[in-house]
Amino acid sequence: xxxxxxxxxxxxxxxxxxxxxxxxxxxxxxxxxxxxxxxxxxxxxxxxxxxxxxxxxxxxxxxxxxxxxxxxxxxxxxxxxxxxxxxxxxxxxxxxxxxxxxxxxxxxxxxxxxxxxxxxxxxxxxxxxxxxxxxxxxxxxxxxxxxxxxxxxxxxxxxxxxxxxxxxxxxxxxxxxxxxxxxxxxxxxxxxx
Numbered sequence: 001x002x003x004x005x006x007x008x009x010x011x012x013x014x015x016x017x018x019x020x021x022x023x024x025x026x027x028x029x030x031x032x033x034x035x036x037x038x039x040x041x042x043x044x045x046x047x048x049x050x051x052x053x054x055x056x057x058x059x060x061x062x063x064x065x066x067x068x069x070x071x072x073x074x075x076x077x078x079x080x081x082x083x084x085x086x087x088x089x090x091x092x093x094x095x096x097x098x099x100x101x102x103x104x105x106x107x108x109x110x111x112x113x114x115x116x117x118x119x120x121x122x123x124x125x126x127x128x129x130x131x132x133x134x135x136x137x138x139x140x141x142x143x144x145x146x147x148x149x150x151x152x153x154x155x156x157x158x159x160x161x162x163x164x165x166x167x168x169x170x171x172x173x174x175x176x177x178x179x180x181x182x183x184x185x186x187x188x189x190x191x192x193x
Contacts, residue, residue: 125166
């Protein structure tokens with residue numbers, strides 16, 4: 001009976017060892033499940049953070065894009081305003097030319113031609129000595145109509161040739177004035193209108 005009694009005596013110990021073994025295995029399996037659940041939570045948190053980061057990055061990029069568009073719109077608006085102001089200034093200048101300067105230029109050009117014609121017709125010597133008034137008007141005409149410069153040089157070269165009689169000189173200067181100088185002045189006035 002000794003062997004049987006030994007088995008019966010050892011039975012609680014064997015049950016306890018088996019219970020401890022199953023408890024250990026159960027605890028190990030629970031720890032593995034907890035570890036896997038924690039690992040999945042970490043992966044989900046990491047994925048959620050990546051999604052949040054991407055959303056934040058997309059929101060930042062969209063905000064930057066909106067601010068860039070607003071800045072470009074502001075620049076374009078300012079540029080349009082500046083262009084509008086420039087056009088307004090050009091229009092004001094054009095109005096000034098038509099209302100104030102153009103009539104004054106017409107008077108100046110007509111007065112220059114009239115004075116020069118009169119002084120040529122009243123000349124009694126060769127070369128013709130023009131008055132200070134005529135020279136002053138000629139300078140003003142040259143300032144407002146630079147295209148006439150070469151014609152005026154030719155006009156004075158004809159006057160200073162010294163080989164023409166007074167009548168021949170008068171005829172040449174009248175031709176030069178009426179056929180070359182007056183058309184240049186008329187062209188200048190028509191460009192301003």
